[in-house]
Amino acid sequence: MRDNLKDFVNANRDAFDRKEPSADLWNKIRPQVVPQVEEKKIKPLWRWASIAAATLLVGTAAFVIFNQEKKDDRMDRVAVWKSSPVQQKEPEEMLRPSQQEIVAEAEQKESIRSIQTMTSKQKTHLVANRTAQKIAVEREEEHEKDYMQMLQDSVWASTRLAAVLALQKQGNLKKDETRALEKIAVSDESSNVRMAAIETLLDGMTPEVRQQKVQDFFVAQNDPTLQVELMQMIAQRDEPEMKNSTKDKLNAIVEDPFTLKFVKEQAYAVLLQQ
Amino acid sequence: MGAALIFASAVQAQITENAEGVVPPKAPKPPRAMRGAGGNSENRVWKEIKIPNLGEKLLLKFDNVSIEGYNGKEVVISAKVEEKEENDRAKGLRVVNGSGLSDNSGMGMNIQTTSGVTEVSVVGMPLEDVVNVRVPYNLPVSVKGRGGFFNGSGIEVKDIRAEVEISSTMGDVKVTNVTGPLSVKVAQGDVIAKFVQPVKGPISLIAAMGAVDVAFPVKFGANVDMKTSMGNIYAADEFQFENPVEEPKNSYIMSNTVKGKMNGGGQDVILKTSMGDIYIRSQK
Structure with missing residues (x-):
């Protein structure tokens, strides 16, 4: 059977298709359906700028290094000149570098070489040795000052710790060093630094003095880590008696409800031992 | 020339920033808004903040924290906090505590930078879950636990190329891939x-x-300066000790001390415990 409607539609298909969606429609839908992808911004300028900057950097670095080398070169030459006046001048004058340099700079390099002798070389050697020793002593003093300064560093615990350990290695503490360390042993905010300071101070003490010091330090500590360490040292003492302040501190630790269990046990152990 | 140098360094900074943009930064461990699976933590969400005006050192004053260095410039703190104030009684009120610090971060923390040190402290009750902090890998970090007796559950620090300082009362301290200087103290x-x-x-x-x-x-x-009072010192074969200081002569002293050069000497290393063992392993 023929379907009249179908025929009709087929015949007039073009007429039915006249309502097309507008070309703009997809653009309206698109932002709702497809999430906006941020376009990658390519910054070619930066790449070029960075290359230019890098070149500049390398250039300046090279310039600076080259300049320095030149300077070094000049210094070397001055050093060579310095050796010349030795055999002409009195030894007192040798120690005056400014004068020496002025004279040296007035001399011609070639002539200097020709008049150099063994004795002059020996003399310069001597002078060089003496200055080297002087410099070494000065440096040592500087180091000591450095350690004292490092001990005052309030920001970096590692700096203070390094200074304490350096003093420990150096040994033979001076008065001001001992004083500074004692302050640190009691009041430094880092337990690690306090511990190192205490150990440094105890190093090389006789057992009796050491024990007194240990008890003094113990009374001043509120950190359980150090308390336990020091209590163990107190437990190792030879004489049975303890300072009263130490006993008070131990009792305070035992009575404090917030004391950690193992700290309390250690305190009991020390108290019972006497 | 100075101006040129400044320009150059500025451009370099830009380059590193660009480079950072190319490699997508590692996603923080907790998803930003993941709801807790547990029953009683349903009303808690991960919150993340960036610290403005960062100083040259970071000081965290709480336990239970995991710190990780990354190739970036900002300190990012993410913590699981109450989504909204459930406590009707506290409506319109602020948390006050003895330290005089106020919550200026929106997540129960006070953040302030004074003389180059950025200090972060918890205001009110400490958080129950671990706080994750991501820091520039070259930023010195210091953690001072509040000495929580009930919820101290450890401090973790990873990937930092600057000084790290940790002190805590309870809980394990784990430090991985840090260059030092390092000082750790835990009771x-x-x-x-x-x-x-x-x-x-x-x-x-x-x-x-x-x-x-x-x-x-x-x-x-x-x-090295190693001492354990009630324990052993164990070391891997790779580490040899030269002229260690002789042990105390008294036989009743239980302590075990090794002080001297390890593998020819070098950096200063102090390892101490009053009750416990010391282990020195080789990192392969």
């Missing part, structure tokens, strides 16, 4: 440190009751 808990890169001293790891467990690069040389 009750283990100290576990793994050094992967060349180490810069001084290193000072102290536990009162707990083990000190440290791994160094194979050929690491140090001036």
